[in-house]
Amino acid sequence: MQTTICQEKRLGDNPRITILNTEIDVLNVNETIALVEKYVQTKTPLHLMGVNADKINEVNQNAKMREIVNSCGVINADGASVILASKYLKKPLPERVAGVDLMQSLVALSEEKGYSIYLLGAKQKVVEETSEVLKKRHPNLKVAGIHNGYFKENDWPDISAELKDKKPDIVFVGITSPTKEYLIEYLQSEGNNAVFMGVGGSFDVISGNIPRAPLWVQRANLEWLFRVMQEPRRLFKRYFVGNWKFIAAIIKEKHHGKAEENE
Structure with a gap:
């Protein structure tokens, strides 16, 4: 079935950064929730996107995925590696917006405001x-x-x-x-x-x-490792091979940026 890419209306005026051809909103969790509610209240369609290292790798391998991700009205950093990369590249994002936590916050909001899910x-x-x-x-x-x-x-x-x-x-x-x-x-x-x-x-x-990783594991940015231990056959390649690929690409982007500055 043919996929039509929907260029969404952006309701937020927050800045965006670009990491490895992937646009990401500079938003924390509370700002994201408030912005999503604007879409709900105005009945404006939204593809609420969360990107981690694996998704960014896919963006750089799949042109259709790149178009979909970058056309979304809200694009969150849902990965500790993305936050660390943003700091390394000197365009820091405020915090990780974890998908499971954001979902539960939006569920709580829905109960409070009478929205349906x-x-x-x-x-x-x-x-x-x-x-x-x-x-x-x-x-x-x-x-x-x-x-x-x-x-x-x-x-x-x-x-x-x-x-x-x-x-x-x-x-x-x-x-x-x-x-x-x-x-x-x-x-x-x-x-x-x-x-x-x-x-x-x-x-x-x-x-x-x-089970969800213990809070101390989440705070140590090791939730990905906890997930690999739960499903090693399915997730080992995604996280270990994928993360090294992501790191190498980030280092290359950093050096490329420095080279451009020196020209």
């Missing part, structure tokens, strides 16, 4: 458990609907029809990249004006099926 992704059991956990934590939360992530591309029109019927304010999408990004762009092109946020494995964490 939709959960799309993961196994049926996991997405059901995620919905139940969130409703127990937030009794007044409006869950417009849930759908597992086990569907094919020819099912996308049905997903779109379901969302148009339910009209959620925020859709959390927990499926793998790059299908996740292609799906969100398709749903937007079909006229779904929600805030769409890719949340990776957040459903597994919230439902309790995969």
